[in-house]
Amino acid sequence: MIMRLTSQLRSRLTVCGCLLLPLVAAAAEFQVGFATADITPPAGWRRAGGFSEFIIEAGGDPLLTKAMALTQGETVVALVGNDLCSVPRELTDRARKRASEQTGIPFANIVITATHTHGGPEYYGPLRDFLHARAKQENGGRDPHEPLDYHALLVERWAGVITQAFAARQPATLAVVVPQAQGLAFNRRFLMRDGSTGWNPGKLNTNIFRPLGPTDPDLPFVLVRDAASGRPLGSLTVFAMHTAIYGDAPFGACYPGHLQTHLRRLLDAPDFVSIFGEGCAGDVNHIDVSSPDPQDRRSYPAVVGGKLAETLQEALPLARPIRNDHLALRSTTIHSPVTPLSEAEYVAAKKIMETLDQNGAPFLTVVDAWRKMFRHEYWQKHGGRLPQEIQAIRLDRDTAIVTLPHEVFVELGLAIKSASPFRTTIVISLANDLDFYIPTRRAFEEGNYEPNTCPLEPGCGELLVQAAVTLLNELKCAAAPRSGHGRK
């Protein structure tokens, strides 16, 4: 029930300039549905997460796409997690449009993210484009490493899981808890004793002076249960640590895959769907340089998945129920300046990419060439201003989720959390677009790997923070939307 308010009452209900209309509206229950689908490409595909060709042979974990559709009254939100290194805007746009047509969920209320597993396929971007073109040239117009149209497959599966999750909605309760997972994540950028900026400088390196940035040990967990029986249905977990432990051999979902296995066992729920979002972990990974422990690429993901699940299990009795009648979403698109490049720079960079694995170019030169391909593309397509979408979802008056594109530095995620008016703010990166880094302005000056991947101008990270905090402030007191989709 939305009452007509007298101006006197209206002014009494106004806090920080906004009207608390949803507080007088009738309560509406959460309805939540989950769905998953397999997105494992055929064996022989290229692996993602590097700057050279690496073929993945048969075997490994199935790679999954997992969707959660969440409705309350007329508001619908769909969140999709993927065992992929990243998701490109071109494909997420297509899938969101298709899913929107099939379900009535507004395009803006759909988020498609990647866990950033380095055990996923390379299927998009300048590295793939050059390897793919070269293979076609050498094999009579056919790339033996891409026997099917993986782009079409992803669009179909993403739209499919959103539609299925939407159809599977049932009355549900939500609860949130944010324990801390200590001792697992480390900032991987260092001030070295010689004054240089170190990046993954290696274990027990005596030239390390100190880390250049913090970590974020928060492990937010949103648990969804069947409203009638209390049976656990699925969850969203976010952790700010690179999903890049695994990456040698067959396909692998890395530690988020093990997290799901452990949660299913601990919660005694064999069909439980654990969606994982990488937090702001652009400069954070699992490598503990202070310890000689090898942290094996094959066995350590299971250790991390197990530790995260144990931490969540211990924290679960402290979970706070998400209250009803506040689900809302706001989104915005900012246009971030792309660094200009000359024709000569583009030609030189293209040459490096075309002769990859053969030209002996140093690592950072290859990385720089890779980002120049993006700069060229973004100047051609967007006139030098890259559209970046930011979404903010309010679960209740105390809990919000922010989604950001790309791999955002941990300092920027922490800045959003500390400026947020919500008690609990969950920040997910790698949403709806690709995996270059978004460093802080300071990190651009410090240099080394991550700033060297970024096609945007210094200050791009601070722009994202500003936009996210603006959305959160709007959402804190906005009325829950009463319309937005046609079907229930």
Ligand SMILES: [Zn+2]
């Ligand atoms: Zn990364």
